[in-house]
Amino acid sequence: MILPTTSVGSFPKPEYLTKARAQAARGQMSREELAALEERATRESIAMQEEVGIDVLVDGEMYRGDMVAYFAESIEGMEEGGLVRSYGNRYYRKPIVTGALRRPGPLTVERFRFAQSLTSKPIKAILTGPYTMMDWSFNEHYATRADLTLAFAELIHGEVADLEKAGAKYIQIDEPAISTRPEEIDLAVEAMGIVTKGIKAKTLTHICYGRFEQIYPKMLEIPVDHIDLEMSNSGFDMLELMKKHPFTKEIGLGVVDSHSHVIESPDLVAERIRAALCVIPVEKVYVDPDCGLKTRSWEETRGKLEAIVQGARIVRQELGVKV
Amino acid sequence: MTLFTAAAGNYPKVGEAPEQQGLRRAIQKFQDGKITAAELDAVANEVTSAVIRDQEAAGLDIVTDGLIRWEDGQTYIARKLDGFEIGGLIRYFDTNTYYRQPIVSGAVRWRAPITVDDYRFAASKATKPVKAVLTGPYTLASLSEDRTGRGRRTLVADLASALAEEAHALDEAGAPYIQIDEPAWGRDPGPASLLVEALGTVFGGVKKAKRAVQISFGPAGDSLAALAGAPVDIVGLDLVEGRADLARLGAFHGAKCALALGIFDARGTRLEDADDVLAVVRGVLDSAGPRDLYLTTNCGLEFLPRDRAERKLAHLVAVARRAKEVLA
Numbered sequence: 001m002i003l004p005t006t007s008v009g010s011f012p013k014p015e016y017l018t019k020a021r022a023q024a025a026r027g028q029m030s031r032e033e034l035a036a037l038e039e040r041a042t043r044e045s046i047a048m049q050e051e052v053g054i055d056v057l058v059d060g061e062m063y064r065g066d067m068v069a070y071f072a073e074s075i076e077g078m079e080e081g082g083l084v085r086s087y088g089n090r091y092y093r094k095p096i097v098t099g100a101l102r103r104p105g106p107l108t109v110e111r112f113r114f115a116q117s118l119t120s121k122p123i124k125a126i127l128t129g130p131y132t133m134m135d136w137s138f139n140e141h142y143a144t145r146a147d148l149t150l151a152f153a154e155l156i157h158g159e160v161a162d163l164e165k166a167g168a169k170y171i172q173i174d175e176p177a178i179s180t181r182p183e184e185i186d187l188a189v190e191a192m193g194i195v196t197k198g199i200k201a202k203t204l205t206h207i208c209y210g211r212f213e214q215i216y217p218k219m220l221e222i223p224v225d226h227i228d229l230e231m232s233n234s235g236f237d238m239l240e241l242m243k244k245h246p247f248t249k250e251i252g253l254g255v256v257d258s259h260s261h262v263i264e265s266p267d268l269v270a271e272r273i274r275a276a277l278c279v280i281p282v283e284k285v286y287v288d289p290d291c292g293l294k295t296r297s298w299e300e301t302r303g304k305l306e307a308i309v310q311g312a313r314i315v316r317q318e319l320g321v322k323v
Numbered sequence: 324m325t326l327f328t329a330a331a332g333n334y335p336k337v338g339e340a341p342e343q344q345g346l347r348r349a350i351q352k353f354q355d356g357k358i359t360a361a362e363l364d365a366v367a368n369e370v371t372s373a374v375i376r377d378q379e380a381a382g383l384d385i386v387t388d389g390l391i392r393w394e395d396g397q398t399y400i401a402r403k404l405d406g407f408e409i410g411g412l413i414r415y416f417d418t419n420t421y422y423r424q425p426i427v428s429g430a431v432r433w434r435a436p437i438t439v440d441d442y443r444f445a446a447s448k449a450t451k452p453v454k455a456v457l458t459g460p461y462t463l464a465s466l467s468e469d470r471t472g473r474g475r476r477t478l479v480a481d482l483a484s485a486l487a488e489e490a491h492a493l494d495e496a497g498a499p500y501i502q503i504d505e506p507a508w509g510r511d512p513g514p515a516s517l518l519v520e521a522l523g524t525v526f527g528g529v530k531k532a533k534r535a536v537q538i539s540f541g542p543a544g545d546s547l548a549a550l551a552g553a554p555v556d557i558v559g560l561d562l563v564e565g566r567a568d569l570a571r572l573g574a575f576h577g578a579k580c581a582l583a584l585g586i587f588d589a590r591g592t593r594l595e596d597a598d599d600v601l602a603v604v605r606g607v608l609d610s611a612g613p614r615d616l617y618l619t620t621n622c623g624l625e626f627l628p629r630d631r632a633e634r635k636l637a638h639l640v641a642v643a644r645r646a647k648e649v650l651a
Contacts, residue, residue, distance in 0.1 A: 085336065
């Protein structure tokens with residue numbers, strides 16, 4: 001298989017689940033009832049990806065809200081924080097590290113096993129990386145940002161090892177915060193080294209929010225097998241950089257914009273793949289959306305994934321590969 | 324010398340309690356067309372009154388209106404100046420917050436008062452002096468996209484002239500303190516003369532108010548000496564992200580201005596060690612010489628959840644009390 005298709009992580013929550021989550025938050029629905037609906041939505045996500053023809057599946061993150069707060073809820077030493085404004089009238093809860101971090105047990109393994117039981121295709125397990133967990137939390141316990149990041153790294157390594165034992169072939173450790181402070185990239189690299197140490201499963205990281213030029217080619221030092229990049233949103237400027245400094249890892253090539261309602265055509269997707277193949281060997285390229293799709297509608301999500309599958313098919317045919 | 328406690332600028336607009344969520348709900352309703360601009364403004368008034376009460380209850384000597392009406396530091400000013408359009412979302416420095424980037428597309432001019440009604444309302448609700456806050460010309464220039472090609476120095480000068488009208492109007496309205504915020508200077512400073520000239524322009528027509536500049540998001544660094552001679556009454560420093568400035572405060576020796584010490588971290592929930600703060604205050608008085616000091620956070624409190632902002636201010640006031648005892 002060349003140009004395998006995949007997704008970055010999240011899908012939109014169906015309306016019944018959004019309502020149920022709000023009810024559960026108000027204490028009007030039991031944990032069990034909510035869990036049943038999360039399972040239903042997970043089944044629907046996986047069925048949709050199989051119908052569309054995606055190669056490496058995700059579970060759609062139907063049970064997650066915020067990518068940091070979700071893990072903070074289960075990690076000892078972290079507290080739920082109050083509301084902090086992100087922009088305009090948008091708020092999020094920023095967790096607070098108040099004690100030594102400890103993982104009470106596997107955080108995501110049961111969810112992974114459930115999703116993998118629904119399909120014969122590989123399910124990609126997805127975690128939030130140590131640098132992002134640190135940067136998007138308040139720190140009241142550890143002396144420095146580095147100390148906290150490395151503590152998260154040890155904890156996340158345990159989770160990655162458990163996922164590997166449970167059979168995960170692809171483990172993605174998201175680091176969207178990594179491009180915010182180029183001066184801390186060495187810390188992020190060191191932390192990821194702890195996370196992936198001794199892991200045989202394919203390890204990936206997803207980076208977004210642009211400004212890649214400030215951390216490239218340094219980002220190639222991040223100890224993972226595969227880096228997933230938002231490419232269509234930045235007009236594929238990265239390819240120019242990659243002509244100067246070859247991209248040495250596998251790439252998750254974001255070929256559709258996760259923040260736009262417009263569904264890209266298969267031809268546009270194919271054109272973007274061809275452009276990337278001028279600088280990256282075909283056997284290193286996976287094709288996916290720029291970022292998680294949770295802010296899109298269900299129809300837009302399916303449409304974008306279909307465009308990706310069809311676009312990849314066009315290029316495979318051109319390359320003379322049987323599809 | 325006197326030691327004051329002062330709010331730095333903005334204050335969290337919402338809190339956990341249902342009654343602290345009013346503004347968020349009202350903005351949503353306004354965006355959905357369910358309430359009028361006047362109704363939204365009434366809610367903003369209530370929230371402004373509440374955050375002034377919070378600051379006074381914490382024991383601050385100088386409060387602000389919490390900048391409750393400001394969507395962010397840039398667009399609240401830029402939307403009401405001639406020469407600006409408003410662009411897309413962009414990250415604010417290295418924070419996890421975003422603002423709509425102002426785009427300079429024409430001649431920058433002041434049209435009418437931007438913050439004077441806000442000041443008047445806040446002053447009518449407060450028992451303590453209310454400090455008026457404006458984002459400075461250097462920061463507005465740095466965080467905007469200039470499509471006119473006039474160059475940064477000219478843009479800073481044009482913005483300073485526009486803000487001078489606003490500062491004059493605030494002075495006429497009786498604002499006892501007018502503070503120019505320059506976070507971009509802490510992050511990415513330019514030649515010191517650019518900042519000093521801009522401050523001279525902004526405060527050129529101010530007769531009565533105390534003129535303050537607040538550097539944040541990094542050190543004042545090489546511009547400390549120039550700031551010591553700048554036409555301002557209070558120089559504010561970020562002694563969390565710009566702690567390196569502490570070793571260079573000898574630059575203020577002989578200068579008349581007061582110093583605002585941003586020792587309390589408004590980007591972190593951790594409470595500062597009181598002994599460390601006292602050591603800093605002593606060190607400042609030793610190196611810069613005796614003068615009025617304002618203890619404050621290193622930037623506005625909106626990066627914190629409301630309950631933690633309250634806790635941070637209570638801590639600031641408690642530490643300041645101890646400092647007053649020790650220094651007396």
